[in-house]
Structures are given as C-alpha cells and as structure tokens.
Amino acid sequence: MVLLDYTDTFFREESVENLERYFFLLLDEYFSSTPPNVIALGVSGGPDSLALTYLYLRWTQVCATHVQLVPLIVDHGIRKKSSEEALQVRQWLRHWGLSPHILQCKGVGTNQAQWRQARYRALLLACHAQKISWLTLAHHQDDVLETVWMRQQASSEWRGKAGISSHRIQWNIHILRPLLAWPKYTMYRILQHLQHPWVEDPSNQAQHFFRCKARSVIKSQSLQERQALWKNILALSAQRHTESVRWYRQTHVVPFAGGYAFLWTSPCFMLPMSQGARILSQWVLSIMPRATPLKQAPLRETWKTILFWKEKKATPCIIFTLGGCVGIHTPHALYCFREWGRIIPHSPPETTLPWMWDHRFLFPTSITCRVSASGVGTKNLYQSLIPPSKDIPKYVLRWAQAAMPDCPEGTLYYPSVPCPIFSLPLGYKLDLTFSSRQEKK
Numbered sequence: 001m002v003l004l005d006y007t008d009t010f011f012r013e014e015s016v017e018n019l020e021r022y023f024f025l026l027l028d029e030y031f032s033s034t035p036p037n038v039i040a041l042g043v044s045g046g047p048d049s050l051a052l053t054y055l056y057l058r059w060t061q062v063c064a065t066h067v068q069l070v071p072l073i074v075d076h077g078i079r080k081k082s083s084e085e086a087l088q089v090r091q092w093l094r095h096w097g098l099s100p101h102i103l104q105c106k107g108v109g110t111n112q113a114q115w116r117q118a119r120y121r122a123l124l125l126a127c128h129a130q131k132i133s134w135l136t137l138a139h140h141q142d143d144v145l146e147t148v149w150m151r152q153q154a155s156s157e158w159r160g161k162a163g164i165s166s167h168r169i170q171w172n173i174h175i176l177r178p179l180l181a182w183p184k185y186t187m188y189r190i191l192q193h194l195q196h197p198w199v200e201d202p203s204n205q206a207q208h209f210f211r212c213k214a215r216s217v218i219k220s221q222s223l224q225e226r227q228a229l230w231k232n233i234l235a236l237s238a239q240r241h242t243e244s245v246r247w248y249r250q251t252h253v254v255p256f257a258g259g260y261a262f263l264w265t266s267p268c269f270m271l272p273m274s275q276g277a278r279i280l281s282q283w284v285l286s287i288m289p290r291a292t293p294l295k296q297a298p299l300r301e302t303w304k305t306i307l308f309w310k311e312k313k314a315t316p317c318i319i320f321t322l323g324g325c326v327g328i329h330t331p332h333a334l335y336c337f338r339e340w341g342r343i344i345p346h347s348p349p350e351t352t353l354p355w356m357w358d359h360r361f362l363f364p365t366s367i368t369c370r371v372s373a374s375g376v377g378t379k380n381l382y383q384s385l386i387p388p389s390k391d392i393p394k395y396v397l398r399w400a401q402a403a404m405p406d407c408p409e410g411t412l413y414y415p416s417v418p419c420p421i422f423s424l425p426l427g428y429k430l431d432l433t434f435s436s437r438q439e440k441k
Contacts, residue, residue, distance in 0.1 A: 008223055011186045016193040019186065023055045024063050026178060026426045035064050040127050040135045043071045043100065045089035045199035048138035051187035052179060054194065056136065057096055071100035072126050074119045085199050101126065127173050139164060139177045142184040145226065146214040148233055162236035167423040180425035237424050244422040251279060259287055259337040264310055276303040288324035288338050298322060306334060316393040328396055335396050
C-alpha cells in the first residue's frame, strides 16, 4: 500500500478557502450527487462541531442549496453553566442563519462514557422525532488516535485498532463523520480565520478521565510517531472494511414484519464462531437497539444454539431470546422478532410535533400511554407487511403480529442492514491512496 504523508502539511498549510473546497468535493463524492434533503448536526459549541457546522453551511450555500441543516445542541446539565452555554451556542448559530434545537439531557451519570451515551440517545431520538435520517458528528483524526491508543492499552483485537468508521447506521439513522482524517488543529484554524469564539469543555482537561490521559499521550507524540500510528490505523481500516463487505455479502436476509427472516441457505451460517457472534449482535441491535453492547459469552452460546438447530427439521419453535429479541426456528429459515413486552414509548425531546418512539416505530400522535401488543385475532395495522404465504407457519405469523404495536397512524422504520460495513475515513479509497490534491484544487 502507498500511504502519502499529507496529514500535517496539507491541513496546516492550505488556506481555509481550499479546505472548504476540499470538503465540498468530499461530500459531493460521498453522496454521489444525491445528498439528503435534511441533515442534522450534533453541535456542542466546541471548536470541532462549530468548524463542522461552518463547513456544512458553506457547502449548502455553494453546492447543495436544497439541503436543510438542523443543528442539535445537547444541554447535558453536567456543568453549572451548561444551559447558559447552550443558549450562547444557539445564538451563534442563529447569527449564521440556522435554526438550532436545544435538547435537554440531564441526570446522565458521572463519567464520560455515560455522558456520551446520553448525548447519542438524545441526538438519535431528536432525529426520529423530526424524521431526519442523517446525523453528522465532528469526530476528527485526534479522536481516532486517542481511541486507538485507549484500545491498545485494553489489549483490543485488531478490529478495535482500526479506528472509527466514518459511516454507520444506528437506530436506522445514518451517522456520518466526514472529518476523521482532519487533525484537530484544523478546526482551530477555521474558527480563528472566522474570528469566531467557541466553548472549551473543562472536563477535557480532567486527568482522572482515561480519555484525557490518551489525549495527553497523543499530544506529546512527535510527527513521525503520529504518522506511524495513523498509517497503521489506515491499514487496519482497509482490512476491516474488506472483511465487513465480505460479511455483508454473505448475510442473506429478508425483512419480515419489522423483523428478519434469515434463510438457512445463507453462507453466514458457515462463518467462524467469533464472526457469527458479531453478526448475531448486529441482528439483535437492528431489531432492538440498546445503549450498551451485548456480551460475547451469551452471543457465542446463542450462535451455537442457532447452528445446532440449523440442521433440525423440527416444527416451528422458539430457540432463543436475547437482548429483547426472540428467535424462531422453522425448517427453511430463522425468524427474529422483538419480544412482546418491549414496546415502550420514551419521553420526546422539545418539538412542536406530538410523537412517540418505541425503538423502531415513529407515531405522529399524542398518545402517551404504553403501547399494547396486538393479540391473536386483533385487527393489526401492519398486516400488509406480513406477506401471505402457505410456506410461513401460523406460529410465526402470530409472533409477527404480536411483535407489532396496536396503534393507528404509525410509520414503520425498518431496522438497518443486519451486517455493518466499516467505512474508511473520507478522502481515502480502498488502496488508501489520498485523492489527488492537484485535481481537487
């Protein structure tokens, strides 16, 4: 592989105007000339998210005038001045001509991991409330280096050392991180060029947090050390990307009544145990999202159970429950649905539209009570999603009906692809050669 050494010289020496043009080309190439109509931006008020917002704003002004930007500001309530800072950031964004929303997210825990999970949850719920399918976050190269260093200290396997995926799907929302190849100092350069203030989070300097220790280590590295780590990450990213594409092609699934049917003929059932457990985790998370990942031990045991039943010709029966999902064995396929009792609405963020969210279904309605599961013989709104077929056992049909909400005027949002593809940092091809700067200027 040829890895060009551009990280320092390009982002440090190019003008902000050329950085803007490069960002435009990245997005134009990524969206293949068909960007979504609405994109949400996670904005904290720090230099990273403000620089990202500015770049997106310029992109919509120059290249994608039809795209609406929706900045989402999370008031986490961790610091005394958090509400005041959220209002200040909203004022800045309004001055840029945007219409930001402040999301209340308080009582979220005592450590950075819990704060991060709470922010993600608030952002994803807000996207669903406003029917926005794209969310952009401002993670940059320093975040990748810090994350990999932390995983190295935890003796992570090679996949963890491949860094952060630039594109992933969670709760059926596309999460895009277009700045993973951009060093943090680039964000400061952009805001200094604009002569625009930003908010500094004092917790970023608290040395008792492991992330802060990682930040100090990365800052102390020489340019050569940083480049060596980055190149190693890119090499592992390419390997992980190739592997994930292969997994994706081997996972043959059929969306079925809000869940999935996995045909026993799918090559995915021939994968090694570790890879099978990883795919099973994604199946479950696609149907029943959760804040924390499933543990490896139950995933492996469940995958063993699935492989055992694969060779059986028994009548339809439940063979596992895991993470709020139920697995039903039939002679021709494995069906996965949500368990009956897991349909629970959540409190919405501030919005003018009444809504209710139960992990996969979005209802434009003012109903606030618990959503009931449809019983056998009850009229079901989503009956049309269950295709009539003599090959589908009645046992499976009853589960499919019961796993769906009994509520009018709902919109079904199918889960994400049940095998994720690890995406390289924007600006890299699979061979990891940097897109020619001369062609893009």
